[in-house]
Amino acid sequence: MMTGFLNREGAKTGFLRGHNLAKGYCVPLVRSFLEGTRYKYHVPFVVLFLVMVLFSAFPARAGEVYDRVMERGEIRCGYFLWPSVLEKDVNTGTLSGVYYDLMTEIGARLDLKIAWTEEVSFGSMFEGFSTGRYDVICGPMSPTPGRARVSDFTRPLFWWPYYAYVAAGVTRFDNDYGAMNDPEVTFLGYDGEYSSMLPPRTFPKAQLKTLPQMADPSHLLLEIANGRADVALTDPVNAEKFMAGNPDKIRRVAGAPTYLSPITLPIPAEAARFRRMLDVTVFDILYTGTMEEIFARYPALGKHMYRASLGYEPPEER
Numbered sequence: 001m002m003t004g005f006l007n008r009e010g011a012k013t014g015f016l017r018g019h020n021l022a023k024g025y026c027v028p029l030v031r032s033f034l035e036g037t038r039y040k041y042h043v044p045f046v047v048l049f050l051v052m053v054l055f056s057a058f059p060a061r062a063g064e065v066y067d068r069v070m071e072r073g074e075i076r077c078g079y080f081l082w083p084s085v086l087e088k089d090v091n092t093g094t095l096s097g098v099y100y101d102l103m104t105e106i107g108a109r110l111d112l113k114i115a116w117t118e119e120v121s122f123g124s125m126f127e128g129f130s131t132g133r134y135d136v137i138c139g140p141m142s143p144t145p146g147r148a149r150v151s152d153f154t155r156p157l158f159w160w161p162y163y164a165y166v167a168a169g170v171t172r173f174d175n176d177y178g179a180m181n182d183p184e185v186t187f188l189g190y191d192g193e194y195s196s197m198l199p200p201r202t203f204p205k206a207q208l209k210t211l212p213q214m215a216d217p218s219h220l221l222l223e224i225a226n227g228r229a230d231v232a233l234t235d236p237v238n239a240e241k242f243m244a245g246n247p248d249k250i251r252r253v254a255g256a257p258t259y260l261s262p263i264t265l266p267i268p269a270e271a272a273r274f275r276r277m278l279d280v281t282v283f284d285i286l287y288t289g290t291m292e293e294i295f296a297r298y299p300a301l302g303k304h305m306y307r308a309s310l311g312y313e314p315p316e317e318r
Contacts, residue, residue, distance in 0.1 A: 065271035069135055074113035077103060077138035078120040078128045083217060083241045084301035085140050098301055101294045102157070103138050106281050122192050122213035126150045129268040136278075142194065142261040152271060153264040154278045157291070159306035161257035162194060162233045165250050167225055174254035180231055181205045188220060188229035195220065195233050198259050206231075218242045225249035233258055236304045260306055286310060 069075055079099070081088055086097040095116060107114040117134045128134050129151065140160060143153040164180065166173060173179050180187075181203040189196030191213045199208050209229055211219060217234075221242045224232045236252070243250060265282075267275055285291050287310050295302030 065135055065268050066273040066277065068132070069112065069274060074115050075103070075107060075110075075136055076115045076117040076134040077136055078118050078125055078134035079116055079138040080120055080122070080125070082140055082238070084237050084298050086138070098294055098298050099138050099140070101297065102285070102291075103136075105285055105290055105294070106278070109281050109284060110277070122190070126266070135267065135271075135274070137266040140263050141266050143264055143266075144197070147266065150269060151266045152269050152275055153266055154275060155282055156262035156264055156308045157282060157286075158263050158308050160235055160261045160263050161304060161306060162198065162259040162261065163236055163239070164253040164255070164258055165221060165224060165232050165234060165239055166230060166253055167227060168248050168251050170230075170251070173231070177202075177253075177255060177258065183207065185231060186229045188223055188232045190220065194259065194261055198233050199231075202258065218245075221250050222246075237301050240300065262308075263305075283310075 079086055079095075082097075084097055086095060086099040088095050103114045106112075116138070118128065120128060120137065125137055126147070137151075141147075141153075142160070143151075147153075164173065164177070179185075183205050185203070186207040186209060187196075187199040187203065188209050188211065189199065191210045193213065196208060196210050199206055211223070217238045218241070220232050220234060221239060223229055225246065231253075239250070239252065265278060267278070286308060291307075295305065
């Protein structure tokens with residue numbers, strides 16, 4: 001089966017590989033035919049082989065992801081773990097959380113199985129699209145311009161708030177986010193994640209330190225508690241879980257969310273038909289109230305998440 005490429009360099013590499021293969025094996029046979037040697041009866045097969053090699057070097061067609069999903073009868077998930085969103089039992093390996101229930105519901109409405117194929121890292125998760133290892137990244141992911149270069153995204157499922165967290169006893173930023181925009185203030189975030197992308201945009205005068213992408217979610221807040229940085233922007237679910245196990249170590253800065261991020265399902269870039277199918281199914285889950293039922297099972301997450309708009313207004317009373 002042919003697979004797509006993440007970028008032009010990948011497409012170039014695949015094309016050259018096919019070109020070299022054709023050059024190494026087909027050209028000598030064709031030349032032999034032209035010279036009237038014993039290979040002349042093989043030429044029709046050589047030509048067919050050459051055409052197949054050349055076509056296999058090009059990126060996947062837009063319908064390929066949809067076609068292979070329907071042919072298999074399953075959607076393959078690459079996934080990552082996050083508190084209440086997707087968690088794994090260390091003893092049984094069983095998955096649970098909002099995204100597990102959401103994908104199960106998507107599979108049921110589409111009459112497709114959901115296969116939790118591979119746990120992925122932030123640094124390499126989109127590579128699995130180019131090799132066809134999975135069809136969706138099943139984890140709380142927001143679209144960014146950088147990610148849009150290698151991926152497409154469904155409509156938002158809900159909106160994720162980011163708040164500012166500081167060490168216990170620090171109150172100088174309460175209801176005054178402008179005070180954080182200072183060269184003496186240091187933010188801490190994860191590489192390639194919103195916790196590190198937001199501070200330079202919103203607080204350009206402040207400094208920024210980063211942690212590796214696959215560091216434990218609690219590590220960010222532990223560093224704040226230990227005084228290695230002043231502020232971290234993260235979600236309240238992760239923060240509340242940390243505070244429950246580490247009382248009086250950190251606190252949330254008083255004020256509104258510093259940012260609201262749309263949470264979507266990332267899919268391969270050349271997968272328009274697959275995206276439309278998922279968009280329709282997600283909207284069905286939203287307007288039938290099923291998303292609220294899922295949130296009700298996980299109140300630690302549901303109470304904080306901003307709901308996606310359904311795009312209508314009630315008629316005026318007459």
